[in-house]
Amino acid sequence: MIFVTAGTQLPFDRLIKTIDNIAAEFPSTCFVVQALHSNYKAKNINVLDFISPSDFAKYIDDAQLIISHAGMGTIISALVKKKPIIVMPRLAKFKEHRNEHQLGTTKQMDMLGYVDVAYDEYELIYKFRQMWPNRVVPRSSIGQVASESIISSLNDFIKY
């Protein structure tokens, strides 16, 4: 199963359109897609508007591959569960977000080797064809909780 999540703030049609095309190309693959409804009507996939946090955790658990916008919530969840994830940033120039911070997040996450990234639709299709179904491996993973340094720094500040 492939879990696709585009967040709940604004529509992200470029991603959904691309997934729709990929789903047409791989008819035997199951897609679970979460995105805000918009003008674009997907033909090959069923789009869920909102999923509860517990369902979200379940889908992350079950997914063989996650494709998502550059939201840190999804990225962290995937890294904790050691799931392969392809990240495609929302761009402000297409009115997909208020500012261009997702591009920065994506670049940094790519540079540090945490996630696979696709900066546009073509790269996403290319990456997907390359990986699915035989070469799906997580690029990295993280522990259950934050690093010791930030926690001890916070603890000291609360105590002093």
Place this chain on the structure above:
Amino acid sequence: MLTTKQTLARLLLAFSDFILLNVCLYASYHFTTKYGFEFTKYSIFKALIFTWITWFLSTYIFRLYSEYTVYKFKDINKATWRTIVFHLLAIYLLLRSNPTFPPHCVFIYSLIVVCGFLFSRIICIAIMPLVKFNFEKREAHILAIASVGGHWIELLRIMPLFKGKNVTFISNKASLSNTVKDYKFHTVPDANRNNILKLLKCIVSVFGFILILRPQVIITTGAAPGLLGIVVGKILGVKTIWIDSIANVDKLSLSGVIALWLADRVYTQWEHLSNPKIVYSGNIL
């Protein structure tokens, strides 16, 4: 645990402040009658009740005599100034609602109250080292605020910090209470920059929770409710911590920049964004 001696010291402080305030009131009454203004019994009663209520409220809100406040010069200072401003504000509002109240009486009263509180706090600072509080064991009540989504997940990453502590969580989605089962959890209405009515509802809600819960520390990973928490915390003299989201790689978020003015400490999760005012100490990955 607090010893009897420490509790007594705090009670004594509170009591002496209360007496001092009444003396202030009497003094201003004395000066005003000297200038030829006649008080009715009713207005004296009203002034007395007003004084007691403002004193009680400021004691409650700013924790003037709590073991958390009286221990450090900085905290005493914070609480004192806020109490004085609160009193002046209350006096001003009283004057607005009662135009017949003699302004010079009110002026003298405000002046005496300000001097009185400063005097009382100097005494507080002077006698506190004698009482020797054991502050290693004092336990802060922490309020952790984050919006649903990435902010909440980032907050959950620092859970080891909250282990064994008295923590209350606030978010804007009720179903998140499942993720922090061992702690208290409250929901506030959602808010964003574009909807003023929703924002107002959120402000009232956050303000109410902070007034009722009276945390000593507010820690937030972001978005609108967290920033409101920082604002309210600043007004009430709570220690506030803003952790900017790891998603902000190129620059601090707009909320983060505002928090930089108000919060006691602002964390960034990227070393290249840190400076003497913005703290970097690793990230939550």
